[in-house]
Amino acid sequence: MKFIHTADWQLGKPFGRFPAEVSAALSEARLEAIDRLAVVASDRGAAHIVVAGDVFDNVDPGDRVVMQALSRMERVNVTWWLMPGNHDHARPGGLWSRVRRLAPTRVRIIDRPEAVEMDEGAWLLPAPLEHRKTVLDPTAAMVDMATPPGAVRIGIAHGSITEFGASGESSNLIPTDRARSAGLDYLALGDWHGFLTVGDRTAYSGTPEVDRFGRDEPGACIAADVRLGDVPAFERVETGRYRWLTRRWEVTTADDMDREVASLRSEARLSNVLLDLKLTGVASLSDRVAITSALEDRVAHELRHLDLDASGLTARPTLEDIARIDVQGALAGATAALEARAGGGGLDASVAAAALERLYVEAMRHEAEAAR
Template identity: 30%
Template sequence: MAADANTEILDSGDLEKPHVTRFLHTSDWQLGMTRHFLSEGAQERYSQARFDAIRTMGRIAKKEHCQFIVVAGDTFESNQVDRKTVARTLEALKDVSVPVYILPGNHDPLDAASVYHSSVFIDRKPSHVHVIEDTTTLNLGDGIEIVGAPWMSKRPSANPIVGTLESLTPASGVVRICVAHGAVDQFTPDKDSALVMKVTELERAIGEGKVQFVALGDRHSLTKVGGDYIWYSGTPESTDFTEMHSGFANLVEIADGEISTKEVQVGQWHFVEHQRELNTAEDVESLRKLLEDVSDKERSVIRLNLLGSLTLSLHALLQDHLASAADVFGACDVRDENVIVIPDDTDFTDLGFSGFADAAVQRLRSTIEEDGDDSATARDALMLLLRLGRGV
């Protein structure tokens, strides 16, 4: 989201003025996440991309002259991630040149088994990386404060930000950023849950001068919640088809009370979903071209929702195209239960079958036409026979 013309991100020279605060807002790294549907080798590429995202954000923070980075929850997929994941995370964070403030979220709460209490995290944590362990206001110097509300368990009695905001006094002469995690009532049907943050309460805290910006985590799409002062950053690396705008971080600048934001591209992976109706050879060819034209297939996950009716020959051709796609995409999820296969006479011309093979074809065709319990199995067998007969 480009900043409005009257609130554009300032030039780096303006950072010499003490009233300018610039930082990178991110969340939901969920390091250690696995995706069972990824093809062989793709899971490792996917995991590596998530570590690469940390270094990318570090480079962005340096290039954009950010004073710090805030991670608004769910840095890790869970408190049970393995040692290697933790070690690789901290190794990536070593390459980030600005302070990083990490808020524990619902995936990695600050409970007795917290990953942040593990020996590997404590021993390897760079000095510029800070875990927000309570609701104490942190003074960063230069007139900047951070107040966070860490999750102390996966299922607290209420979202911890609620009591934190109530107890705050107005910020005087400083820029105070609030870092919180969880759903807001604007985007969930369960509006009365104690874990859901009410947007009106967040806006009240801003209106009363308690905080100037609310950096949220939990929602995986970069999303403006209220004005320019309440945002979800979204996950820096896409995780699912349901995400409308993931793969970004949020660059925030506060100058004399005016707030501007700018999305910055971070992620490498793409989750793409298509629905196609297939009835003709042209339809099948159009789908093949769509798959062929996707760039960076190794970092793309595609889902195809297919419907229509095809002859046995066209369906066999379709399967060839899908098999080729599965060879190169990070994952290819095909949902074709609504594609009806209807053999016709042209499917069997020039096959050269005779004797036993020809008799098998006739029996299978009869079974399909009877549309009984064995028709689906007969259709699959006939399709295989057709593919073998054509040397596919």
């Protein structure tokens, strides 16, 4: 039995902290992941795609999101099995009743804890969530789910393996030995947004499109090949478009920064990268300005998004830096005072350093305008 195991699509996620054009691109990429999953299924000869919860980001994702998702699924010659998770949990007359009414024949809703025949000789044992959080094990019913003799038993659930959280505080807990205790040939899990195997018959697929910093790897799914009685074969297959990268660069010159950017270019296409970047090091005032200006005025526009923290990059003005400000009179006195405070390490050192940098930038701008 070959199928694709995926989870945590969270369609309709708003990405509200980003500018409108970035949030729109990220939201659209989550819908486009459906198309990429279909390509993986075709390439692997899989006739089924199993979604282990959190198809949608909430219980009311809006008509456009629902119809966009269903129309993409309808175009593909595979059967889609959609199960409610904690974000889009099942409730009477709610989201899944509406999806069932709208769904094409290739889309199957598994919102009840009942075994269902997936294909000849293969049965799906779902554990849909009826609440966002429950202290009960959502997979407990799998033990008593009857299937015909000789059937391949594939469990599908959404929750946390016990070791993920503190005992007694986590919700939707799943025991690590559920595949064994329920006689499952494979247990497809959702909720953990990264790829993770638990023993040889249980795995988290991760999300097909990463949605947060902290996971540098692209989104992915699992191509599974399950045979009765055998250890299943499963492979992580990348599907993600966007990379959410976290980096810490220690730089002292503009050349250092150029080398780091070049390394980043070799790793990923910048237009598909969201970068959470922290700069550290000690640089001259002119180099610090050159580094931050290049990042904000050039690299940021090549990236999909840049979160820049340059507070750890300390400016240590050189005599040449101060001379280039070319100030006289009261402004010269202010420059000297700012330089002293910035280097003194007091409570206002960072403010003084920022003011000195601003003065330097304005002096350079004035110098450039005068040269025209």
